[in-house]
Amino acid sequence: MLLSNxxxxxxxxxxxxxxxxxxxxxxxxxxxxxxxxQVWLGVAAAVALSVVFGAVVSFTAxxxxxEQQEAFGGGMSLLAVAFVTGMVFxxxxxxxxxAADLRGKLDRALEVGPLAVVVLAFLAVGREGLxxxxxxxxxxxxxxxxxxxLIGFLVxxxxxxxxxxxxxxxxxxxxxxxxxTWTGALLVFVAAGVLAYGxxxxxxxxxxxxxDVLAFDLGDTVPEDSWYGALLKGIFNYxxxxxxxxxxxxxAYVLVVLPLFLIRPRTRAAAGARS
Amino acid sequence: MPTTARxxxxxxxxxxxxxxxxxxxxxxxxxxxxEATDDACKVARTSAKTGNVTFEVTNKGTKVxxxxxxxxxxxxxxxxxxxxxxxxxxxxxxxxxxxxxxxxCKPGMKGDGIRGAFTVDGEARKxxxxxxxxxxxxxxxxxxxxxxxxxxxxxxxxFVDAVKAGDVERAKALYPVARTxxxxxxxxxxxxxxxxxxxDGREDVIEEGVEFTGFHRLEKDLWQAGPQADTASIADxxxxxxxxxVAKAKAVELTPLQLANGAKELLDxxxxxxxxxxxxxxSHTDLWDFRANVDGSQAAVAALRPVIEERxxxxxxxxxxKFKALDDLxxxxxxxxxxxxxxxxxxxxxQALSAAVDALGEPISRVAEVVSR
Numbered sequence: 001m002l003l004s005n006x007x008x009x010x011x012x013x014x015x016x017x018x019x020x021x022x023x024x025x026x027x028x029x030x031x032x033x034x035x036x037x038q039v040w041l042g043v044a045a046a047v048a049l050s051v052v053f054g055a056v057v058s059f060t061a062x063x064x065x066x067e068q069q070e071a072f073g074g075g076m077s078l079l080a081v082a083f084v085t086g087m088v089f090x091x092x093x094x095x096x097x098x099a100a101d102l103r104g105k106l107d108r109a110l111e112v113g114p115l116a117v118v119v120l121a122f123l124a125v126g127r128e129g130l131x132x133x134x135x136x137x138x139x140x141x142x143x144x145x146x147x148x149x150l151i152g153f154l155v156x157x158x159x160x161x162x163x164x165x166x167x168x169x170x171x172x173x174x175x176x177x178x179x180x181t182w183t184g185a186l187l188v189f190v191a192a193g194v195l196a197y198g199x200x201x202x203x204x205x206x207x208x209x210x211x212d213v214l215a216f217d218l219g220d221t222v223p224e225d226s227w228y229g230a231l232l233k234g235i236f237n238y239x240x241x242x243x244x245x246x247x248x249x250x251x252a253y254v255l256v257v258l259p260l261f262l263i264r265p266r267t268r269a270a271a272g273a274r275s
Numbered sequence: 276m277p278t279t280a281r282x283x284x285x286x287x288x289x290x291x292x293x294x295x296x297x298x299x300x301x302x303x304x305x306x307x308x309x310e311a312t313d314d315a316c317k318v319a320r321t322s323a324k325t326g327n328v329t330f331e332v333t334n335k336g337t338k339v340x341x342x343x344x345x346x347x348x349x350x351x352x353x354x355x356x357x358x359x360x361x362x363x364x365x366x367x368x369x370x371x372x373x374x375x376x377x378x379x380c381k382p383g384m385k386g387d388g389i390r391g392a393f394t395v396d397g398e399a400r401k402x403x404x405x406x407x408x409x410x411x412x413x414x415x416x417x418x419x420x421x422x423x424x425x426x427x428x429x430x431x432x433x434f435v436d437a438v439k440a441g442d443v444e445r446a447k448a449l450y451p452v453a454r455t456x457x458x459x460x461x462x463x464x465x466x467x468x469x470x471x472x473x474x475d476g477r478e479d480v481i482e483e484g485v486e487f488t489g490f491h492r493l494e495k496d497l498w499q500a501g502p503q504a505d506t507a508s509i510a511d512x513x514x515x516x517x518x519x520x521v522a523k524a525k526a527v528e529l530t531p532l533q534l535a536n537g538a539k540e541l542l543d544x545x546x547x548x549x550x551x552x553x554x555x556x557x558s559h560t561d562l563w564d565f566r567a568n569v570d571g572s573q574a575a576v577a578a579l580r581p582v583i584e585e586r587x588x589x590x591x592x593x594x595x596x597k598f599k600a601l602d603d604l605x606x607x608x609x610x611x612x613x614x615x616x617x618x619x620x621x622x623x624x625x626q627a628l629s630a631a632v633d634a635l636g637e638p639i640s641r642v643a644e645v646v647s648r
Contacts, residue, residue, distance in 0.1 A: 001337065001359070001360040001361050004337070004338065004339045004359055004360055005339075005359035005360065005361070005362070008357050008359050065368075065369050066351065066352060066353040066354065066368060134364075135357050135359070135362075135364075138362045138363060138364050139359065139361075139362055141363065142361050142363060148360075148361055149359050149360065149361045152359070153359070204351050206351070211349075211351075212349065217385075219383070219384075219385030219386060220385075223383060223384075223385065224384055224385075225338060225339045225383055240385060241385070
């Protein structure tokens with residue numbers, strides 16, 4: 001009981017924590033600490049909204065129809081993909097500028113509106129925020145008879161945050177070129193997963209067809225309720241029953257975006273001077 | 276700004292404390308408890324009425340589970356995921372059509388789940404939130420019904436007073452006026468079972484064993500038979516019945532489809548009763564009723580107009596045009612405040628009116644179909 005609810009917490013928290021930690025690491029590494037409050041603002045807004053909406057959905061008669069929920073979730077996911085993709089190329093542009101040792105131009109490469117940073121952080125956390133909040137409330141309600149689900153859930157979220165923090169610490173130690181390459185590539189896979197996940201939501205709502213046309217079903221080999229399945233789902237939005245549409249979209253996204261991101265002009269980024 | 280977030284969090288925690296548990300608003304019979312374990316899926320009730328169906332799914336197993344409600348062909352009507360062991364999650368599904376559905380628990384979130392049959396019956400409902408415009412339409416028409424109901428009560432009271440006072444001329448003048456309000460909202464009144472025959476029954480269509488009362492009985496006394504011993508008591512009963520109709524008409528909740536069907540029924544009334552001169556056979560004030568039926572039909576269509584416009588602009592235009600043609604034709608039979616008597620109409624007049632009504636009937640019958648899309 002403790003473990004399975006913990007894994008849900010881990011899964012729901014991991015993706016958001018990863019994106020936020022990479023964003024923070026990136027801002028810190030490029031001397032943009034002044035932007036950090038915007039990150040926390042986006043995160044706080046998403047948490048607050050999720051908490052309020054979650055309470056409304058849990059404790060009042062207010063309800064969204066299934067189609068609305070899925071359309072909302074799917075729409076948020078697609079929006080998140082757009083922003084994370086933007087972040088990847090934003091990092092790439094920065095890497096190029098650093099590689100070309102044009103420090104003066106770095107400022108201009110970083111001139112992304114503060115709003116974009118807020119929205120990115122907001123989307124990363126808010127995408128699954130409502131579902132997570134509703135889950136949280138139901139585990140609070142269950143606390144009357146058993147506190148295990150609540151504890152498990154909180155521990156899971158805690159582990160997700162801890163993992164993200166470790167990633168952040170590690171990312172801070174990497175040399176700058178490697179940092180950009182690895183975190184950027186990771187984000188490409190995260191975004192591909194979010195894209196596939198969002199499309200699956202839209203398939204469930206019957207807005208898109210092909211819910212039963214499966215590419216594979218690994219429910220027995222890599223179940224989502226195992227610790228490794230939960231990690232995969234949390235980071236890459238792996239789903240044990242993947243539809244052909246999901247698989248195709250995921251592959252197409254990775255095949256297009258990853259090369260675009262990795263192909264570097266001229267030399268690879270010079271090692272960061274500050275380490 | 277983060278302080279706002281903190282305040283919101285605090286507010287929702289208060290909300291949490293205040294509520295203490297899930298409230299559910301499932302129809303008459305509360306939420307349906309579902310007990311999910313690793314190898315079973317016990318659904319407390321396997322049938323429900325159309326509308327919002329609420330499930331309270333409790334996971335008593337060891338694996339994380341999901342709960343689904345499927346329509347035929349495994350179309351998902353609703354699902355709730357991530358029901359961890361020990362948790363209860365609520366699922367509210369708006370089921371708009373009756374049918375044979377399936378419930379499914381999916382322990383471990385995989386496979387086709389543990390299925391069970393679930394029957395929904397009751398009349399099909401338009402998705403409540405699918406169409407705010409339709410809701411607005413019914414509200415608008417409700418206002419119309421209320422205003423006509425007020426008029427009906429006021430004029431019927433005057434009419435009854437005149438009848439009881441023996442003021443035949445005044446009663447005769449008030450008769451078609453009071454009926455105008457009645458005829459405008461007749462489909463609504465007809466939905467109240469036996470009130471319609473009591474108020475508006477004609478001598479020939481009154482069933483065996485039912486007394487001939489209401490407007491037409493008084494009409495007969497005023498125009499043909501002369502005052503009878505029970506005329507006054509019949510008048511009192513009419514007022515009592517009308518009061519009941521008014522109270523019910525104000526409380527009734529109409530559906531958009533009822534509006535559309537009502538618009539058509541009113542025209543059918545015209546075609547079957549008014550055109551033939553059967554309705555007011557003693558007073559021959561059929562054209563007043565005719566006009567009132569058309570008014571009522573127009574009001575219902577006007578209320579639905581934004582919806583018709585949006586879904587079938589061509590139909591909206593056709594309906595407008597045919598209404599106008601009928602209006603223009605009717606106006607040629609005006610006579611002071613009222614209309615010519617039916618007896619003053621020639622064969623060709625009746626045919627022209629009949630043709631205009633039929634021309635309108637066809638597009639009006641398509642309104643219901645457009646509304647229920």
